[in-house]
Amino acid sequence: MNQSALVVFSGGQDSTTCLFWAMKKFDRVEAITFNYNQRHKAEIDCAIKITKGFDIPHMVVDMSLLNQLAPNALTRNDIEIKAGEGGQLPNTFVDGRNLLFLSFAAVVAKQKGMKHIVTGVCETDFSGYPDCRDVFIKSLNVTLNLAMDYPFVIDTPLMWIDKADTWKLADQLGRLEYVQQNTLTCYNGIIGTGCGECPACKLRSAGLKKYLNKKEATQ
Numbered sequence: 001m002n003q004s005a006l007v008v009f010s011g012g013q014d015s016t017t018c019l020f021w022a023m024k025k026f027d028r029v030e031a032i033t034f035n036y037n038q039r040h041k042a043e044i045d046c047a048i049k050i051t052k053g054f055d056i057p058h059m060v061v062d063m064s065l066l067n068q069l070a071p072n073a074l075t076r077n078d079i080e081i082k083a084g085e086g087g088q089l090p091n092t093f094v095d096g097r098n099l100l101f102l103s104f105a106a107v108v109a110k111q112k113g114m115k116h117i118v119t120g121v122c123e124t125d126f127s128g129y130p131d132c133r134d135v136f137i138k139s140l141n142v143t144l145n146l147a148m149d150y151p152f153v154i155d156t157p158l159m160w161i162d163k164a165d166t167w168k169l170a171d172q173l174g175r176l177e178y179v180q181q182n183t184l185t186c187y188n189g190i191i192g193t194g195c196g197e198c199p200a201c202k203l204r205s206a207g208l209k210k211y212l213n214k215k216e217a218t219q
Contacts, residue, residue: 004028005116006109011047012185014120020173021157022118032105036063046184098131106144122158163207
């Protein structure tokens with residue numbers, strides 16, 4: 001029986017690893033990217049380039065309303081990126097983002113007859129974002145099934161692994177170097193190794209270093 005999946009795709013390390021995971025697991029894979037006037041449009045260009053390179057059908061959806069409703073460091077160039085302090089969320093958290101992205105992805109998936117929706121959310125390295133938690137995903141999965149009377153499955157292959165194991169998964173899929181060189185995680189919009197200074201780059205590079213050290217120790 002043919003299985004198909006729609007990947008929520010940003011062109012970053014996590015979603016690109018999920019794209020390769022889905023390409024191994026499913027017979028048919030498509031991708032959806034959301035344009036919410038994010039800080040760096042380069043990530044949309046990156047997503048387009050990756051999907052085009054692997055001949056993955058790809059849709060970019062206008063979600064500019066989210067930019068209007070939730071001003072923060074990822075939707076405004078004039079807001080400095082800051083880590084959370086005193087139990088507060090980082091100012092890179094966009095209220096409602098994953099709720100809206102997954103809901104719109106579900107609408108598209110149903111229209112295309114696809115039951116699986118793949119997302120790279122992770123509770124291990126999630127910066128405290130509430131919409132990256134497993135309990136939220138499970139809750140939304142039930143809600144979407146009830147709302148559309150359709151048997152969606154939200155797949156979260158990275159949910160319980162850290163950044164080092166995300167690099168390991170990319171390596172197991174034979175795509176470690178590709179993910180290193182062609183994805184955009186950096187908050188300052190630099191593809192590949194990034195700026196090395198923003199929180200996203202530091203998390204990415206620390207995970208890679210940890211994985212490569214483990215790999216070397218076992219060889």
